[in-house]
Amino acid sequence: MTSQVDPRGWTKLFEDPVIAEAIVNRLEHPSQRLNLKGGSYREKLQTKLPAGKRLEAERLLS
Numbered sequence: 517m518t519s520q521v522d523p524r525g526w527t528k529l530f531e532d533p534v535i536a537e538a539i540v541n542r543l544e545h546p547s548q549r550l551n552l553k554g555g556s557y558r559e560k561l562q563t564k565l566p567a568g569k570r571l572e573a574e575r576l577l578s
Contacts, residue, residue: 517543 521529523544530536 517547 519526523540526540527533527536530539
């Protein structure tokens with residue numbers, strides 16, 4: 517599973533905090549976390565493509 521939200525912030529995404537905590541616990545317990553740092557791939561792609569291709573690439577990435 518991938519997320520841009522830190523697991524501590526996941527509980528804010530659910531109405532019921534008990535259910536949110538249960539989901540986070542079950543996902544986080546057996547998992548390994550990889551924190552990736554770097555620039556936006558979309559920004560990098562935009563600088564390399566001509567204007568018409570940028571729109572097509574954004575549509576495919578969305």
